[in-house]
Amino acid sequence: MKEDYILFEDEQVLAVNKPSGLLSIQDRFDPLKPCGLNEFSVRGRNLLPVHRLDKETSGVLCFAQNPAAHRAISLLFEERMVEKNYLAICHGKPEIEEGQIDLALAHHLQKPGLMRVHPKGKPSQTLYKVEAQWREFCLLRVKPLTGRTHQIRVHLASIGCPIVGDLAYGGTEGLKIDDIKKSRLKTKEESSSFLISRVALHSDLLSFHYLAKDYKFMADLPEI
Template sequence: MSTTYYEPLVYIVPPEEDGFILKTILQKRLMVSRKLLSRLKLTEQGITVNGARQYISIKVKAGDRIEVRMEEEQSEDILPQDLPLHIIHEDEQLLIVAKDAGIIVHPTHGHYVNTIANAVVYHWQQLGITCRFRPVHRLDQETSGVLAIAKNPYVHQQISEQMIHHEVKKEYLAFVWGRFTEQSGTVNEPIDRDPEQPHIRIVTPSGYSAVTHYEVVEQYGKAALVRLWLETGRTHQIRVHMKHLGHPLLGDKMYTLPEFEDGPAAAEAAERLSRQALHAARLGFVHPGTREWTEYNAPLPADLGDLQSWLRGES
């Protein structure tokens, strides 16, 4: 069986880079990681210059056409399923979807179906697209919003690098308990597992660095809508930080405080919401294909829209 490849990544050597080493171009201009570079070197047509396979130690000339090709992949262990899939954007490099609350992103032990991955693999199958399912970030099962999925390892690596250097803009909306005295602020508190309950995260001096910025969008009676930006991506970061701040998320049974567990407001909120009130509203990064800054948005889903109307006294 002949090897098939994704569309190549193309770079034309400009005059000022005449005489550069090919490896330098690949790592400094196309930002190919060492791991991916090693993988490409083993591929018959992984790296070519003017259509011919070359060693990465050669010197290139102005006008040379460098092409990087990755073999097509597929997620053979993921069962395609015809499930609802809310596509925000799709191109040759990326698929951006609006994830519903309650659905898991990737199959896990004991949970092999009814995930975003199953829906995406089915969608690609219908289009005749051969790709491996590669989400570039995570969303909790009960968190809704923008989710980006890379269509090849280069795109995944490129966005992952941006995340490591805090260059990806991740904006969330959350409905939280309590009244704010400050309209904006930053929570810079390390997070790690609770030694007594490993599935729970806590703020602890010995934890990993975690930074969350917030601003109040709307203040209601006993609750507020806040916009949040993450510099880091620790597990349950927003939920842990907002609880630490004294403003746990509505509907969050894992990270709450005693003063917000009882009373008519808490009871009615619980009836209206079956998950924590957290939504990934916007995701921004430099697109690996176009090299331009791009942002993707997902509006509030119906359950959070209804919650907002109730908090405003409209329903």
Template sequence: MHRHWRRQGEWVEFTPGRSVIESEQAMSAWLTDTLRMPQKMLRLMLHREEIRAAGDRLRLKILTPDTDSLEAADAPADVLYEDDACLVAFKPAGMPVHATTPEQDRQKNSLAHAVACHYAWTGQEVRVRHIHRLDVDTSGPVLYAKQAFTHAVLDEAMRRKEIQRHYAAIVQGQPNPKRGVIDAPIGKDRHHPSRRRVSPSGDHAITHYEVVESGPQLSLVRLSLETGRTHQIRVHMSYKGHPLLGDTLYGGDDSGFPRQALHGESLRFLHPLSGEWVQVDAPWPEDMSRLRQKI
């Protein structure tokens, strides 16, 4: 459902209709049901007088400056999409989404540091808030929210499985059938702390796949996730007997490719303010494009 909105300084203005504005109960219902504002945030914003009605317009003070202690990298992230509410950045293979050790934080080599650099260079006082992650050696788009409100809305969309992520992988062999659904729970591997495996006691996990190109040794497969388990595509394709090329953790051969051959091709999500679908496509990295030619 399309919702018209516009920025007014630190405020966002909507026109939900007089019937919504004239009743406090109707206004609260519109904010929680249509805009998906969390109840706790609604109560806090009402208390702070950060929600105002004027005529047929409803204004929310959600664009207030907000920064964190994260240092900016020396170069900005490659931004694929941006507006006042959110941003999508391209993550190259080999770069973590965020630092997981003090050393990585000092080196400032994560995507979060690069996004912080983009905000700094463009004069935006915005906290870095990622909505989802990609494995270190997977390339593709990563979604960021710019405010506490849009973060809450997009987080909930992620929980509801409304953020659609589509991937391309180059796997070993020829998956059969050429299209299908892998429905197999994923849990931790007791013998290897960084590995996951298909396990009856694991978390529910569903992957949809389709073979797009096929050769004697390699196949290009497009995949979409219904759930977002750690290493889900890698575990499921290995479980099916067709590990990703380069994915040594899950049985892949790395003689022809130095990382798992996995790329996030696109991201589709409902915009947290307008309610419209936004699709962001991420170009293939050079190493994957060269590998594709070998199929």
């Protein structure tokens, strides 16, 4: 893995800009699959995961560099003392431009590996704000207050704004040129080509306070 993916490193933490398509940690069924934990555990690093991003999600991913940092930062995540911001390109537009989604989430019994809104699930809260809109799409800034599996993806789908590329939760397979503007390109193939062919979710900021130090990591959006 290229070293230019590294956003920050000291004796306590390593923060990277994880590309889409890379697992955060080892696959329990296939530990040989490439993952961020293994890719960056080089040059004497002994990395320990404190959180994870979905495989298709890009952006800030943080690892601890020692057991003490692992315990402390993991606890910060558990106690909701870590700020996490995301950007998502979604279908449609929320009825309210800025608000909070407060819907409990549970594992989907009929679809293993997926989540669903369920009244007996775990409490889950997500803040969102519309940053931009074009045709039938919008760009949302999203801040999860809890850290449930697939939380952002399920919550946004629940308000009628599934994330582009998220086939599991109601999104289409991607975003095409024709989806956002009237194309003047010469061929049908060019105008219908994908600008984005992945889950359009990016972790652009993560911050926390540890050992009398404010850590703040930011990751630019990947190029289309």
